[in-house]
Amino acid sequence: MSIASAPGWSASFEDDDDPLGEPRLVTLIAWALVEEGGGETRVVGLVQKPTRGETPPGTFGFADESDGFTGYSNQGLKTKRAD
Numbered sequence: 001m002s003i004a005s006a007p008g009w010s011a012s013f014e015d016d017d018d019p020l021g022e023p024r025l026v027t028l029i030a031w032a033l034v035e036e037g038g039g040e041t042r043v044v045g046l047v048q049k050p051t052r053g054e055t056p057p058g059t060f061g062f063a064d065e066s067d068g069f070t071g072y073s074n075q076g077l078k079t080k081r082a083d
Contacts, residue, residue: 003030003046008077011045011063012070025073029060045072 006028015024028045035041045063049055063069 003032006031006045008075009045010073010075011047011066012073013066014068014070016068023070023073024068025075026063028063028072032062034062 009028009031010025011028012023012025015022018024026047028047030046032044032046033041034044046060047063047066049059049061049066051057051059063072
């Protein structure tokens with residue numbers, strides 16, 4: 001596995017609690033190049049998992065293995081103007 005930063009990228013999740021049906025965006029920690037058992041590789045976003053049940057705070061997981069995952073979104077980089 002190889003990991004690279006993912007500035008400006010988010011994972012999109014269905015949000016059943018949103019009355020407008022808007023997706024919930026979660027900032028990606030990084031991109032991971034993952035090698036599957038059969039030798040295939042794929043690029044997957046890493047996200048911090050919500051603290052639920054036995055999942056301790058600060059646990060990371062693959063976005064596409066999280067409940068409600070719908071895809072990725074690039075929000076662009078927000079930069080500060082040089083003075």
